[in-house]
Amino acid sequence: MIELHELTKRYGDKTAVDGITATIQPGAVTGFLGPNGAGKSTTMRLILGLDGPTSGHAHVNGKPYSTSKAPLAEVGAVLDAKAIDGGRSARNHLLALGASVKVGPRRVDEVIDLVGLTDVAHRRTRQFSLGMGQRLGIASALLADPEILILDEPVNGLDVDGVQWLRGLLTDMAAEGRTVLLSSHLMSEMELVAERLLVIGQGKILADSTIRDFIQHSAVGSVSVVSPDADRLIHLLQGDGIAITTTGSERFQVQGMGTRTIGDIAFQNRLRIHELAPHAGSLEEAYMAMTRDAVEYSGTHAHTPASTTVTGALR
Numbered sequence: 001m002i003e004l005h006e007l008t009k010r011y012g013d014k015t016a017v018d019g020i021t022a023t024i025q026p027g028a029v030t031g032f033l034g035p036n037g038a039g040k041s042t043t044m045r046l047i048l049g050l051d052g053p054t055s056g057h058a059h060v061n062g063k064p065y066s067t068s069k070a071p072l073a074e075v076g077a078v079l080d081a082k083a084i085d086g087g088r089s090a091r092n093h094l095l096a097l098g099a100s101v102k103v104g105p106r107r108v109d110e111v112i113d114l115v116g117l118t119d120v121a122h123r124r125t126r127q128f129s130l131g132m133g134q135r136l137g138i139a140s141a142l143l144a145d146p147e148i149l150i151l152d153e154p155v156n157g158l159d160v161d162g163v164q165w166l167r168g169l170l171t172d173m174a175a176e177g178r179t180v181l182l183s184s185h186l187m188s189e190m191e192l193v194a195e196r197l198l199v200i201g202q203g204k205i206l207a208d209s210t211i212r213d214f215i216q217h218s219a220v221g222s223v224s225v226v227s228p229d230a231d232r233l234i235h236l237l238q239g240d241g242i243a244i245t246t247t248g249s250e251r252f253q254v255q256g257m258g259t260r261t262i263g264d265i266a267f268q269n270r271l272r273i274h275e276l277a278p279h280a281g282s283l284e285e286a287y288m289a290m291t292r293d294a295v296e297y298s299g300t301h302a303h304t305p306a307s308t309t310v311t312g313a314l315r
């Protein structure tokens with residue numbers, strides 16, 4: 001389990017992480033989302049003790065990770081897959097890493113096979129492609145069979161096969177009761193692999209919930225309605241916070257009202273309904289709606305402060 005308490009990191013006058021309190025639970029893949037510069041990598045470095053907090057703390061299994069007696073068995077992490085000494089072969093790199101924690105050649109070959117690098121295990125890592133580097137980073141992280149896995153944008157550079165393999169690996173690890181924290185900007189992938197989400201913007205938590213709740217509570221959901229009495233029904237549904245889009249003579253979409261309310265209003269007014277279908281919206285839509293105001297670097301807009309904090313509501 002990873003616990004963050006009032007975790008804050010400042011670089012000069014820049015607050016990269018701003019009072020984050022959250023628990024990353026075992027038994028689930030937690031997706032760590034946020035715009036560029038939101039503070040995700042900094043938070044991960046703070047968890048791993050690679051950087052010290054300005055205030056607050058990050059605990060791994062109840063204590064600072066820097067005090068861990070078996071660090072590689074406790075946490076496997078890939079923050080920067082390219083940060084590997086390029087002169088060694090992949091296998092020698094893993095053997096050297098394994099030697100420091102009493103992991104022998106058998107386990108080394110096992111993880112090489114697991115990440116699909118058997119054919120290039122004797123090649124110098126300097127010649128590795130981005131995706132091969134990612135796979136090697138993941139192999140290093142898995143070497144001591146860790147209880148917690150922290151991966152910063154691991155999908156970056158992986159081919160389709162690699163993305164599918166990683167998805168299976170992470171969901172299996174979570175199912176075994178391990179803690180998995182994973183950052184990625186690929187929303188469709190996150191939707192497939194993660195069960196929980198921690199969303200940050202400008203160093204602050206914007207949401208901490210399951211993906212399901214995150215999408216349901218955001219305003220991106222809609223209901224599509226088919227009714228031969230569409231005109232009268234639309235008239236009755238109109239109101240503050242309700243957006244209605246007509247998509248055919250009998251067909252329209254409603255945002256801001258659920259299927260139950262629409263169905264009840266139709267029933268009370270003896271109006272016919274032939275279809276009433278909820279659309280949850282995608283993670284990407286929900287994420288865009290939430291982080292719109294929390295983008296550090298945007299192509300066209302001026303910087304605006306984060307205004308949406310829904311943590312309480314979504315917990």
Ligand SMILES: Nc1ncnc2c1ncn2[C@@H]1O[C@H](COP(=O)(O)OP(=O)(O)OP(=O)(O)O)[C@@H](O)[C@H]1O
Nearest residue numbers: 011014015016034035036037038039040041042043
């Ligand atoms: N060593 C450092 N010195 C100064 N500023 C830093 C340092 N590390 C990070 N920052 C700043 O802290 C903020 C958060 O950066 P961080 O790398 O944690 O963001 P991120 O969420 O990982 O972004 P991305 O999605 O682009 O990877 C940024 O404004 C960044 O410029």
Ligand SMILES: [Mg+2]
Nearest residue numbers: 040041042152
């Ligand atoms: Mg980052």
